[in-house]
Amino acid sequence: MNFGRKWWSLVAMMAAVLLTASCAGAGAIGSGDGRRVLRVAVVSNPQMEDMQELVGEFEQQHPDVRVRFISLPENQARDKITQSVATGSGQFDVVMVSNYETPIWAANGWLHDLDSRMTATPGYDKDDFIPSIRESLSYQGRMHAAPFYGETALLNYRKDLFQQAGLTMPENPTWQQVADMAAKLDDDASGRAGICLRGLPGWGEVMAPLNTMINSFGGRWFDPQWNAQLDSPEVREAANFYVNLVRDYGEPGASSSGFSECLTEFGQGNAAMMFDSTSSAGTLEDPKESNVSGKVGYANAPTGPGGKPASWLYTWALAVPKTTEMPDEAWDFIAWSTSKDYLRTVGENLGWQNLPPGSRQSTYEMPEYKKAAAAFGQQTLHGIGRVDQTKPSSQPTPYEGLQFVRIPEFVDLGTRVSQQMSAAISGAKTVDEALEQAQQYAETVGENYRP
Structure with missing residues (x-):
């Protein structure tokens, strides 16, 4: 597949202007105490915060190095890291x-x-990575990033609330069943939403769960000839279903809720269900972080009328820029x-439920973690x-990716479409209006791929 060097050259030129101020002193890698500073850019999710808490162990093992974290919310981290790497600014030494x-x-x-370094490092064991995660971080069969954690999607639900309402969560629910249960569990008087779903603009925010719902309804972004399909009946049905579900039974202010906000809402007991990343489970089961620890059940990703579950494959990983x-x-x-x-360090110091999940197969063989x-x-x-990220929809596609479309233009395209869908969630425009504009954005991108 053509990964679009011309496109990224344009990104680099545009980003250079934005980085002029922030890159001042980017080449200065010395610290006041004589140690070299290693600049690590990460997303401010709970597992990355644990990494920062434990970094003293690394610094003890490497006394000539001091780690400086640049930790930002997901959308900001994506933008800053992309700008830095695309422009070759050398702003970071390790990027998420x-x-x-x-x-x-x-x-x-x-x-x-990183493949040869992985092989040469005693005990590192790259073959221990879950195969689908390992392959997703490879180019031409060689790994260029190491997974910190991996995730798919599950439907989290409050077992106690379901029992009180006389409801039973199916192991493999449909989206219609989810909507019906959300309607019964939504309780405005007590400030409890039936379900928490992302609505925050961002290709990695609202578009992550929404894309998987589109897939489960049999929708797709492009047909094999790269004709845009965002105004197709399947996409229209999925988008309306998502928007109506979150508007009718979702959390207040859903259009500004991303992963972190939904995790907080559900963890505080303000929602009966949450469809999101499996990486949330460790936090939800930590009694120091969650009010619902021990009360949460986990069902498989819901299935839509297209016959596919709304699952995704994602990994936050660490890479080394050439600069x-x-x-x-x-x-x-x-x-x-x-x-x-x-x-093991995480488990022994912060609790075994807090291990970064979904990267290594051996994690799931550790007795402490299994418990x-x-x-x-x-x-x-x-x-x-x-x-299988090579077959996102029940209909054929020319692209890979479950909660994203793996083409360089998706950074911009996904963000623009997410803004339209967030506006529909907020009520600023209708779903039809949002999809009409989204179709135009996608058609412009598709033209670049057609002969």
Whole structure:
């Protein structure tokens, strides 16, 4: 597949202007105490916050290095990391990327090939990574990023509320069943939503669950000839279903709720269900972080009329930009934070339910983790293992990706479409109006791929 070097060159030129101020002093890698500073850009999710809490162990092992984290909310982190890598600014030594960016950036020559380093590092065991995760971070058969955690999607639900309402959650629910249960459990008087769903603009925010719903309804972004399909009956049905579900039974202010906000709402007991990443389970089961610990059940991703479950495959991973002046130290940090030993460190210091999930197969063989993750561990492993990102829809597509379209233009296209859908959720426009504009955006991109 053509990963669009011309497109990324345009991104680089546009981003250079934005980075002029923020890159001042980017080449200064010395600290006041004589140690070299390793600059690590991450997303501010709970597992990454745990990494920052434990980094002292790495610094003890590498006394000549001090780690400086740049931790930002998901949308901001994506923008800043993309701008830095695309422009070659050298602003970061380690960057958090996903299985969307990694093959594209590797094809453009922006990332170090980590495969040989993985093989040469004693005990690292790259073959222990879950195969679907390992393959998603590879380009031409070689890994260019190491998974920190992997995820698919599950439907989280309050077992106690279901019991009180006389409801039973099917192991494999349909979206219609989810909507029916949300209607019965929604309680405005007590401030409890029937379900929490993302509505925040961002290709990795609202578009993640919405894309998987579109897939489950038999929709797609493009047909095999790259004709845009965002105004098709299947996409229209899915988009209306999502918007109506969150408007009728979702959390207040849903158009500004992303992953972190939904995790907080559900964890505080303000929603009866949440459809989102499996990475949320560890936080929800931590009594120090969650008011619903021990009360949560986990069902498989709902299925739509298209016959496919609304599952996804995603991994937050760590990569080394070609521009770093500290590639050896960068790899040492990645090897530490994605190793089997790091997982044990998390368990022993922060609780076994807090292990970064979905990266290594051996995680699910650890007795301590099996006990702590009994409610969700095997479902997560099974869900990640069964997804096929090469066939996102029941209809044929010319692209890969379940909650994204793996083409370089999706950074802009997905963001623009997400803004339209968020506006529909907020009531600023109708779903038809949002999809009409989204179709125009997609058609412009599709024209670049047609002969």
